[in-house]
Amino acid sequence: MPARIEDVAAHAGVSTKTVSRVLNGHPSVRAVLRTRIEASIRALNYVPNPSARSLAGNRSYLIALLYDNPTSGSSYVMELIVGVLQACKGTPYNAVLHPFEASDDPVAQIDRFVAHHRPDAVILVPPHANNLKLLQRLDELDLRYATISSRSHQSRIDIGFDERKAAADIVRQLIALGHRRIGHVAGLKGHGAHVWRLSGYRDALRKAGIEYDESLVVPGDFSFASGVAGAKALLDRRNAPTAIFAANDDMACGVMREAHARGLAIPGDLSVCGFDDTPVAMLVSPGLTTVHQPCREMGRLAVEGVLASIRDPALQLQTHVPYALQPRASTGAPAKR
Amino acid sequence: MPARIEDVAAHAGVSTKTVSRVLNGHPSVRAVLRTRIEASIRALNYVPNPSARSLAGNRSYLIALLYDNPTSGSSYVMELIVGVLQACKGTPYNAVLHPFEASDDPVAQIDRFVAHHRPDAVILVPPHANNLKLLQRLDELDLRYATISSRSHQSRIDIGFDERKAAADIVRQLIALGHRRIGHVAGLKGHGAHVWRLSGYRDALRKAGIEYDESLVVPGDFSFASGVAGAKALLDRRNAPTAIFAANDDMACGVMREAHARGLAIPGDLSVCGFDDTPVAMLVSPGLTTVHQPCREMGRLAVEGVLASIRDPALQLQTHVPYALQPRASTGAPAKR
DNA sequence: CATTCTGTTGACAGCGCTGGTACATTTGAT
DNA sequence: ATCAAATGTACCAGCGCTGTCAACAGAATG
Incomplete structure (x- = not known):
């Protein structure tokens, strides 16, 4: 049986609430206590129970990644996923994937998806990142979202490259x-x-x-x-x-x-x-x-952007990441005529 | 605010527990009631809160997909993911991805991953599907797992092709x-x-x-x-x-x-x-x-296998899926000498 | 010195659901 | 008709955590 917050609190000689404060980065905890509690957490190998956290905090700690169901293995999405997962690491957040079914209305799919998973935030990639109806629905659902390479003025958080x-x-x-x-x-x-x-x-x-x-x-x-x-x-x-x-x-x-x-x-x-x-x-x-195209980087930044926008819903962030020309052998000088 | 189980119970004129039974497919509910409750669920657009379910039921409804972090965009994994997600649809289960870091001990990674996410089951792909230490650790952690194309006798549930x-x-x-x-x-x-x-x-x-x-x-x-x-x-x-x-x-x-x-x-x-x-x-x-290689199919079957093995931990299942030769233009008769 | 304020901590309730248990009802066997 | 067994239902506790609010100490103020 894994350690519970109560065990940590007992070990550190504080209340569970104080431990909770440390876990959630709440500022008003004295440095001494904070250090002591962090030590106890490590000592007991404590990891908070995500379900309990979600239930009590009314947050899911889930970031949805919505993309087009790739007919041919889209390495674009795969790379994005790698970046997104990397960025989630070390945060309490986790990624859920949803490939859009081409056969069904995207807005209806969003509604269903949100009802089931209740993500705290959403990352959208093209072409859906430019679907204004979708973005509007996300606004109505009061969900933070980031778009990748969308350049939509509808979107507060957008990661792209030139x-x-x-x-x-x-x-x-x-x-x-x-x-x-x-x-x-x-x-x-x-x-x-x-x-x-x-x-x-x-x-x-x-x-x-x-x-x-x-x-x-x-x-x-x-x-x-x-x-x-x-x-x-x-x-x-x-x-x-x-x-x-x-x-x-x-x-x-x-x-x-x-x-x-x-x-x-x-x-x-x-x-x-x-x-x-x-x-x-x-x-x-x-x-x-x-x-x-720096997909991983964009995935990472999208997560960071969306997390920042959970903290501050008014945040705007349009980021350009650097790209690089990749010269190979398929280009050369034209034949002399 | 989404509907709660209580609302459904009130709407159908039964206790919450009875609704819970219907949700969890418990047998002892009369057909009449079951139908009535299902109607109420649809009428109220009720979707159970996954966190509450997990917390109360001590299950995460999570299936972990563990794979090698692909250096080049591995379409193998991507296709697998598609299959896995498809199979999760319509079940209360959901997939979490974990790309193994090559730099770190897989067993340690599993331990950390399990501590954080507490998946109910795990799907392993090659080469880790053949890592006996890993399988052993999963057994110790009392986690059901399926392997893909492993042919390991260590593994109860294995999906592969010839x-x-x-x-x-x-x-x-x-x-x-x-x-x-x-x-x-x-x-x-x-x-x-x-x-x-x-x-x-x-x-x-x-x-x-x-x-x-x-x-x-x-x-x-x-x-x-x-x-x-x-x-x-x-x-x-x-x-x-x-x-x-x-x-x-x-x-x-x-x-x-x-x-x-x-x-x-x-x-x-x-x-x-x-x-x-x-x-x-x-x-x-x-x-x-x-x-x-029928990756999607294997992903789907792995999920189904692993879910079956949650129901019946003793279950053994070695499945072969059909493959198909894909002839294209790169092969032909050798030049006459 | 009393008073207010700020920063820090803890007690307690409750998030939405399921498990157990006690009770109610039905069924089948006599 | 009678009783035991089987089936179905209601109630309550509690999963592990966080939000609310109250309590308190010490600092700043008058």
Whole structure:
């Protein structure tokens, strides 16, 4: 039977309430007592019972991580989870996962989820981080929440990185290699990632004095198949691009597949780059030049942000984390004509 | 304020205890009453407070999923998580994740984890599913556990699939294509996956009357880099293999990278196949022939198994789930000489 | 010196539920 | 009809903790 707060109190010669104060970081405990109680806690190997804490304190000490049920193993979410779990460690908080079912209304799912788990706070990732109805419902439920890469003004706590600048950086690198006709397989309309990455692409072209050619931008939906389709469209042009920037790694792989099918050498005949630095970027051949998205870090910061906003509900926090270009072998100078 | 059990009892005109019985599936409640109470539950939108339940019932309704902290985004674990969460849905149970820190003793980590979260049951995945010290500690802590793909006789509940047969199947397919010299990049020694996949490889050769050549088997550690190294070793031979079976997809990607570096066409000059069917298998070019490992299903079954073993601690359950060969473009007939 | 204030501590109730036990009702066997 | 056994129900305590509020000491103030 594990030690109870009562045992600690007896051991330290104080009341249970005082021990409770120490556990919860309440300020008005004399340093002497605090030290003595902490010693007793260690001596008895005491760990508070989370259920009792939750029940008495009317808090669940749960942070919900809501994400899209990944059809293909989304390393994005996995990395986020790692960061979130890391950040929860050492706090009394714990993470509960909820993958949204695509088949069901997100708001209804939130309602059900909250009824069952009663999280104290919620972390949302794209695309749901931009779902205003969802955010509104969370406000109504009086739940603190953090969004990741949402840039929504609706959201008090938002963790992201400068996707637009990152996209510009990677395209600028293609330009530096000598490319002038650079195609872009865009992301899913409506996703922030679509807008920002496309904007970055245009920024880089503009800065380099390359005229924006709308026909070099083809639609995609972040899927491998759409990358293949996009590459087909771009490579079928009279004046095919010498480089293609896909809005994520999966689509970049699709582009590589199509190049492969046409017998085009990468990067000799076609340079390809992606975005996200999912594990696949390192595994394909040649290695995929991409932008490393600091998912773990974002997960960590989201937890910290959301915990801070539990303490101070008025808190606002828009954080940008650093990203890094990840150059690999899929980009090179265009072939001389 | 959400409804409490008391409200439901009043609404249905019974005592709280009777409602509690219905909630917990206790048999001795008349059907009429049960129906009436269930109607009241729905009418009031009642959801039991998990903390109160845990506290009073001395159960946490938590299932711990313990896994190796994935260095590269392990889709294996991600898929498992999806399955586990699915299976928890509709039960009062919930999943808590714990990625093992490589730097710290697993047994100590278990102790700390259990002290903090007090899970009712544990699910272990390789390689920890085979850590006998760990299993022993779980027994001491009187925790039910399920292992995934462990084949440990220590474990009462084990979910797996016939890796040996699957490996044999995929090698047999290479043989059917006409390959005779088939290399194998093995997994990490000590992992079950190493042993079974190698055995399967040998089984297939034996069955086809091909003599086992030890020098065609090179060591690996499931990492991309070891796949590259393994391919180097195999392709440097006087009599290089015409096909390579890597013990997992990451290593198969390493093999493809090396083939690519040497200007070998896949599958024209070299056929490559892997194991696991991680997302990367579909994304590389050419698509990687591999064995689809039913992770979600195994996650689901592990939860069901472990819940059953909470009800009946003596229960034994060794389950095999079906796997499927996933043929793609990375394998073909060897070049005529 | 009395008075107020601040900082520190403890007594006690109760969070929402389940387990045990005592009691009520039904069922089956005689 | 009668009784024992089986089935179903009500009541109460208490799981381990925190919130409320009251008590008290010592410091600051008049």
